[in-house]
Amino acid sequence: MICPTSSVIPRSSLVCATLRHVATTIERLESTLSFRVLPFTSHAGAIRAYAPFLIFYFARPALPALAWSETPAYGELIEDQERTRNLKAVFGQLQAESLDQDQSLNFIKQLID
Numbered sequence: 001m002i003c004p005t006s007s008v009i010p011r012s013s014l015v016c017a018t019l020r021h022v023a024t025t026i027e028r029l030e031s032t033l034s035f036r037v038l039p040f041t042s043h044a045g046a047i048r049a050y051a052p053f054l055i056f057y058f059a060r061p062a063l064p065a066l067a068w069s070e071t072p073a074y075g076e077l078i079e080d081q082e083r084t085r086n087l088k089a090v091f092g093q094l095q096a097e098s099l100d101q102d103q104s105l106n107f108i109k110q111l112i113d
Contacts, residue, residue, distance in 0.1 A: 019111055024106055026104070027105070028031065028104050035105070036095065037098060038097060047076065050069075052069070053067055053070075065084050066084065067083065
């Protein structure tokens with residue numbers, strides 16, 4: 001396989017090897033891994049300005065969800081439920097705008113074929 005030169009990814013054996021590894025991992029762990037590609041054509045807009053975040057849910061209903069956000073400069077545990085709800089909404093919008101898992105895998109495969 002030759003990884004093509006395109007406006008999306010540069011020709012690089014490292015990039016190609018990484019994409020192959022990602023595709024293989026998605027296929028191997030498809031029942032436990034959710035992988036989604038957010039296209040550049042997404043209407044999510046300002047959501048891309050968000051720092052990476054995680055939302056933690058607990059098995060006990062008495063424990064509220066928590067969030068963790070981090071940037072290169074700091075990490076923050078978010079216990080405020082309004083802020084956590086806002087991040088849940090952001091996550092929902094990102095999921096709605098993303099390709100599904102099969103489409104995401106096909107997108108990656110197109111880049112490396």
